[in-house]
Amino acid sequence: MAPSTTLIVHFSKLREMVRAKDTFDSASPPVDIPKSVPALSAGVGSVIDVEFSLRWVKPVYVGENDELDTTIEGPADAIRWMNNHFISKSGFVYWRAHTVCVHAVLRQLHADLARQPFLDAWLEESRF
Numbered sequence: 001m002a003p004s005t006t007l008i009v010h011f012s013k014l015r016e017m018v019r020a021k022d023t024f025d026s027a028s029p030p031v032d033i034p035k036s037v038p039a040l041s042a043g044v045g046s047v048i049d050v051e052f053s054l055r056w057v058k059p060v061y062v063g064e065n066d067e068l069d070t071t072i073e074g075p076a077d078a079i080r081w082m083n084n085h086f087i088s089k090s091g092f093v094y095w096r097a098h099t100v101c102v103h104a105v106l107r108q109l110h111a112d113l114a115r116q117p118f119l120d121a122w123l124e125e126s127r128f
Helices: 005-022 075-085 092-105 111-126
Strands: 036-040 047-051 060-062 070-072
Touching: 060 111, 070 075, 075 092, 075 111, 092 111
Parallel strands: none
Antiparallel strands: 036 047, 060 070
16 A cells, blocks of 8 residues: 555655664764754645654564664654665555554654554564
8 A cells, every 4th residue: 555645745854854864974973853843844835843752662672684683662763664674665564554653753643553553564574
């Protein structure tokens, strides 16, 4: 189930911010994104309040191969993990997890509601 074009337009700025937080070279300092960043919605001109510091009550421990060496503490971490580590970025379980995490970061859903969909997507991707 692919996201609608409206969803892609509204979250394009959010994706840039998430990528910017994770990618930098050694010559430049890391990008510091404040806890709450207003992002402009493309074509609408309104402000969307984004919360990158949301945390789950219980973190999820993930990793590659047989090592669970990474702690995913909230929906923003989950989005970054899916973007950077998932080989298959398709299918219902992936898009449900991605969409619910984005809605949690935008404070449209409680953050803990995104935990189980992310865990389901990670389990499907890792084939445990």
